[in-house]
Amino acid sequence: MTMNRLIAFAIIALCSLATPLSGVAEENIATLRGNAALNQQGEAPVTAKPMKDDVKRHRNYPMQPPVIPHNIQGYQVDLKVNKCLSCHARKRAEDAQAPMISVTHYMDRDGNFLADVSPRRYFCNQCHVQQSDARPLVENQFKDIDQILKESGK
Ligand code: HEC
Ligand code: HEC
Structure with missing residues (x-):
């Protein structure tokens, strides 16, 4: 492989890694600041x-x-x-x-x-x-111990 090819390969590999990660960030983390660009002040969320x-x-x-x-x-x-x-x-x-x-x-x-x-x-x-x-920011799958016991049949 030439140097150029090696770099191109590395970039492609990095991109395919980065895509799913940035998807997660957009769904879960980016929503905290809304759709505002990084250099802009978003609208304050309702208290x-x-x-x-x-x-x-x-x-x-x-x-x-x-x-x-x-x-x-x-x-x-x-x-x-x-x-x-x-x-x-x-x-x-x-x-x-x-x-x-x-x-x-x-x-x-x-x-x-x-x-x-x-x-x-x-x-x-x-x-x-x-x-x-407030609505929960992320889905919560917490189970009460009573529910766990019930599900396990005890
Ligand atoms: C003026 C009296 C008063 C003050 C001051 C006060 N509380 Fe209370 N608190 C109560 C009463 C009475 C209750 C019972 C529920 C109700 O009436 O709101 C209560 C309930 C609670 C409960 C719920 C208990 C339970 O078993 O669910 C917590 C926790 C609590 N208070 C914490 C605090 C904290 C922390 C502060 C200070 C930031 C504070 N309280 C200040 C009177 C007070
Ligand atoms: C380090 C954490 C912590 C701090 C600080 C703390 N609490 Fe609590 N509190 C708890 C926990 C845990 C419980 C439930 C279990 C227990 O009673 O220890 C509780 C229970 C309570 C209850 C319910 C008591 C009952 O018998 O049902 C009240 C009322 C309360 N706290 C008020 C206060 C007040 C007022 C302060 C400040 C002076 C305070 N707490 C500081 C952790 C804390």
Whole structure:
């Protein structure tokens, strides 16, 4: 093979590799920025509405942090103030009629129970998010353990 042929061959090989890949990117990733060209500002997507109907949502597995079913706009959580704990702390739950943060929120990483909320559970929004009415970006094939057990006939 001459050098030219070798290069041509390499280009063809690369192209046939790249085509299916770019197809995937267009379908799944490119849609995040819409059809806007790379050097253009796309139209901002409609902001999904947070659901704040005070109705508890289903948990897909016991260890799932429940989603927040109420408004949290402007709720301050920083070194000095934790708005969430003003209702969800053990001492506040009765007055606020809010579910108390569960016992895991009082445990350090070695499993010891602390008197107050553990620092690793202080920044609530690290794990808890509001449910919104957004459509899923990609298809979700998650199956509940109950469904898996049912399908396996147990
Ligand atoms: C004014 C009191 C109040 C504040 C402040 C508050 N919550 Fe709540 N929260 C509640 C109440 C009451 C419920 C029970 C459902 C409802 O009424 O919305 C609840 C429900 C929840 C739930 C659902 C629990 C479950 O079992 O499904 C989560 C998670 C939660 N809150 C997290 C937070 C986080 C995180 C913050 C701070 C960003 C926060 N809350 C601030 C009162 C409060
Ligand atoms: C590191 C992740 C994490 C952080 C940070 C965190 N949580 Fe949770 N939370 C969870 C998980 C996981 C669950 C469900 C299992 C459990 O109870 O541990 C949960 C459960 C809850 C529940 C339901 C309790 C129940 O008994 O049903 C409430 C209410 C809650 N969290 C509020 C909060 C608040 C308020 C904060 C901030 C002070 C917070 N969480 C911080 C992970 C977290």
